[in-house]
Amino acid sequence: MGPHAGVAFPERPLRGRLELGVSVRGGRSVASRQFHEGALRVLRPHYLDESGQVCYVMVNPGGAYLGADVFVIEVEVHAGAELLLTTQSATKVYRTPGSFAEQRMNIKLGEGSRLELMPDQLIAYREASYRQNSRISLHPTSSLVIAEVVTPGWSPDGASFKYEEVRLRNEIHVQTGDHEDLLALDNLLIRPPMGDVTGMGFMEGFSHLGSLVVVDPRVDQGLADELYGLVKDFDAYSGVSLTTTIAGTTGLVLRSLSNSTEELNTLLGACTGVLRDRWYGQAPLNLRKY
Secondary structure (H helix, E strand, O other): OOOOOOOOOOOOOEEEEEEEEEEEEOOEEEEEEEEEEEOOEEOOOEOOOOOOOEEEEEEOOOOOEOOOOEEEEEEEEOOOOEEEEEEOOOEEEOOOOOOOEEEEEEEEEOOOOEEEEEOOOEEEOOOOEEEEEEEEEEOOOOEEEEEEEEEEOOOOOOOOOOOOEEEEEEEEEEEEOOEEEEEEEEEEEEOHHHOOOOOOOOOOOOOEEEEEEEEEOOOOHHHHHHHHHHHOOOOOEEEEEEEEEEOOEEEEEEEEEEOOHHHHHHHHHHHHHHHHHHHHOOOOOOOOOO
16 A cells, blocks of 8 residues: 555645554554645554554544545555544534535455444535545455444524535445455435435434444344344434345445434444444443543
8 A cells, every 4th residue: 555556636636645554563453554644644543442453543633624625545454453443523524615525535454354433423514515435445354344423514594404415435345366346335425405305215304314334244134133123222213234245244234314413423332332342342432532
């Protein structure tokens, strides 16, 4: 993984770039490569328990994404390494006149590796347009967990959905021999100016959306049923689906609608807490940022 590998840069300005590689050394996961430029960087690593999993916090010193901004993040978790990647605070997208703000993320997971991607909520404010494109390549024995929340920002009249567009696109591939097979293409697109997004068949009267994506050889129908049973007790409208199985690994996608960021964070935390305890003997996450 080298500078600018696999990324075609647009004419729009590159505001920040971050590259992070994680490997196993001395029985715990450490950074084997770090590179940053512009308005992206990571804080010093820390370890939440004795498992050896390293936690890195991404920081945008600029505080927000603005029109035509492009941010590029590349992450590689090498064989056997474990990474928890989060953000220092919410990702805020303000007015983007002229062009959308964009984040591009490329992730590669090696054999037996693990990534938990747990950013704080994405807040899209009035007249904001944001696109997030993630391409993930994983080994059939690796483990991926992504939890995200999207919420509308404050507007002068107090109404929700004043932003122009939010697009979150996850393209997940499984390494099979000398090529890759597409496991899932998860494309979330919300465009309030194109029509009422609050009604049935879309946001169902809710304003906030939470997503959980899990890819792991241990994902099956039993786990999907268990997580669905767990989230039914929350003040949210939820659904769970499974992907096909490729090379022994399967994906799970959970969507939840609510009117509360806190409710969705608690719901997603309960689901990831089940996985952390059952698969790794770890406690639920408590990142204590506030």
